[in-house]
Amino acid sequence: xxxxxxxxxxxxxxxxxxxxxxxxxxxxxxxxxxxxxxxxxxxxxxxxxxxxxxxxxxxxxxxxxxxxxxxxxxxxxxxxxxxxxxxxxxxxxxxxxxxxxxxxxxxxxxxxxxxxxxxxxxxxxxxxxxxxxxxxxxxxxxxxxxxxxxxxxxxxxxxxxxxxxxxxxxxxxxxxxxxxxxxxxxxxxxxxxxxxxxxxxxxxxxxxxxxxxxxxxxxxxxxxxxxxxxxxxxxxxxxxxxxxxxxxxxxxxxxxxxxxxxxxxxxxxxxxxxxxxxxxxxxxxxxxxxxxxxxxxxxxxxxxxxxxxxxxxxxxxxxxxxxxxxxxxxxxxxxxxxxxxxxxxxxxxxxxxxxxxxxxxxxxxxxxxxxxxxxxxxxxxxxxxxxxxxxxxxxxxxxxxxxxxxxxxxxxxxxxxxxxxxxxxxxxxxxxxxxxxxxxxxxxxxxxxxxxxxxxxxxxxxxxxxxxxxxxxxxxxxxxxxxxxxxxxxxxxxx
Ligand code: NAD
Numbered sequence: 001x002x003x004x005x006x007x008x009x010x011x012x013x014x015x016x017x018x019x020x021x022x023x024x025x026x027x028x029x030x031x032x033x034x035x036x037x038x039x040x041x042x043x044x045x046x047x048x049x050x051x052x053x054x055x056x057x058x059x060x061x062x063x064x065x066x067x068x069x070x071x072x073x074x075x076x077x078x079x080x081x082x083x084x085x086x087x088x089x090x091x092x093x094x095x096x097x098x099x100x101x102x103x104x105x106x107x108x109x110x111x112x113x114x115x116x117x118x119x120x121x122x123x124x125x126x127x128x129x130x131x132x133x134x135x136x137x138x139x140x141x142x143x144x145x146x147x148x149x150x151x152x153x154x155x156x157x158x159x160x161x162x163x164x165x166x167x168x169x170x171x172x173x174x175x176x177x178x179x180x181x182x183x184x185x186x187x188x189x190x191x192x193x194x195x196x197x198x199x200x201x202x203x204x205x206x207x208x209x210x211x212x213x214x215x216x217x218x219x220x221x222x223x224x225x226x227x228x229x230x231x232x233x234x235x236x237x238x239x240x241x242x243x244x245x246x247x248x249x250x251x252x253x254x255x256x257x258x259x260x261x262x263x264x265x266x267x268x269x270x271x272x273x274x275x276x277x278x279x280x281x282x283x284x285x286x287x288x289x290x291x292x293x294x295x296x297x298x299x300x301x302x303x304x305x306x307x308x309x310x311x312x313x314x315x316x317x318x319x320x321x322x323x324x325x326x327x328x329x330x331x332x333x334x335x336x337x338x339x340x341x342x343x344x345x346x347x348x349x350x351x352x353x354x355x356x357x358x359x360x361x362x363x364x365x366x367x368x369x370x371x372x373x374x375x376x377x378x379x380x381x382x383x384x385x386x387x388x389x390x391x392x393x394x395x396x397x398x399x400x401x402x403x404x405x406x407x408x409x410x411x412x413x414x415x416x417x418x419x420x421x422x423x424x425x426x427x428x429x430x431x432x433x434x435x436x437x438x439x440x441x442x443x444x445x446x447x448x449x450x451x452x453x454x455x456x457x458x459x460x461x462x463x464x465x466x467x468x469x470x471x472x473x474x475x476x477x478x479x480x481x482x483x484x485x486x487x488x489x490x491x492x493x494x495x
Contacts, residue, residue, distance in 0.1 A: 010194025027359030051195030086312035103155030105444030137165035160466035232456035248409035331384030409450035
């Protein structure tokens with residue numbers, strides 16, 4: 001059986017323990033992946049630290065050339081990347097290609113790095129004195145990523161960190177390790193010197209080694225909230241700069257004046273696309289008013305029941321399997337809990353079997369109505385194809401509901417009323433907001449990040465926030481010879 005290797009200093013390596021990688025559609029173990037720990041992280045840090053000075057000294061426009069070439073190579077290899085993603089995650093080919101395209105946006109943004117690293121310049125801040133900013137790389141930085149976007153989330157980090165002049169170590173999810181390796185190989189083909197980028201596979205041992213290693217200056221994490229909090233706390237305690245993005249419970253408000261067919265379409269895609277395994281998936285629909293709720297549920301019910309579930313190789317399927325059997329069972333147990341706690345099960349996706357794929361990790365689309373804020377299905381992130389309907393009797397109640405939830409990654413409102421939409425954008429306590437857009441993932445020129453328990457640390461990822469996270473600000477104040485005369489000064493001078 002293939003054992004998927006680390007990439008350290010441009011070399012494929014691996015030894016010791018390994019963990020299984022599954023094809024979620026068949027339930028078969030398709031490969032194993034080496035499980036790195038302190039020794040592999042230390043080797044990666046040594047390689048990265050040795051490669052860093054030359055890479056940091058490479059002028060930004062030359063670093064940008066690598067970005068341009070990576071952009072071309074990703075276009076040429078989009079199919080291979082999508083196949084690797086679908087084989088280990090289970091998502092549909094179109095969805096996997098979409099993920100590659102969203103990752104590519106960040107590479108494209110990083111092509112403009114020379115412009116993005118420009119600092120502010122203030123001539124004549126005092127007699128004969130000028131002041132200017134420099135943004136310098138941090139050194140060796142690391143990224144820890146989740147299973148659900150094996151290419152896109154690493155690409156939220158790598159292009160930004162590398163274009164800014166850092167050396168980067170990626171610790172991808174052990175459940176979907178192939179696409180990250182493929183990305184590494186493409187970066188090297190694009191001209192990145194060996195050692196500037198390293199990939200170490202594994203689980204907790206590798207993560208802890210990153211958090212404790214004194215040679216790593218900063219850590220970007222994307223994953224579930226408990227692990228995000230752990231990574232943030234331990235990484236900060238070790239003196240690192242840390243950004244840690246966590247889980248979500250995204251609400252979509254449907255106002256009485258909304259186009260209900262459009263809202264139902266949006267909920268189908270945002271609730272069940274990628275089997276709900278997206279941090280920006282909509283997992284709660286909030287229709288305002290009983291009439292809106294009845295009409296919305298009537299539209300959703302037949303469509304959820306008819307959702308076509310299948311393997312990524314079936315072009316007619318709309319939704320794939322869940323990532324592991326354990327995760328499928330966990331989501332199933334949430335549905336049990338919802339029923340026990342009094343929700344109405346409108347469509348039940350449990351127990352789904354597919355002919356020819358009897359051992360796949362399947363769960364059909366599920367719709368729960370009359371969900372209330374005290375229920376477990378409302379409080380927890382489920383991360384599966386389960387949409388809960390929480391009925392609100394007014395717009396104010398809908399806003400209060402969302403603002404009271406600890407998760408605050410994304411949210412959306414569907415309405416034709418500009419005043420209501422504007423008020424929603426102003427008052428809602430959530431990091432990314434959509435107006436008639438169900439999944440408001442910011443484009444590559446903006447930055448991504450939630451609020452409250454959906455993020456720990458002060459920066460969003462990619463875009464301008466990514467440049468700030470991966471660089472340190474230095475401000476130079478310079479005086480030239482004519483201003484040097486005048487003797488020692490022992491106080492701040494008034495300008
Ligand atoms: P996860 O938290 O289980 O794993 C994320 C990373 O942490 C992986 O690399 C994993 O190996 C590592 N890890 C797991 N357990 C650990 C432990 N005990 N100690 C140290 N490291 C550990 O998340 P996942 O299941 O891979 O991904 C799904 C989660 O990620 C969901 O909660 C989803 O909302 C979240 N997510 C968030 C965003 C965002 O931008 N906010 C984006 C994608 C996914």
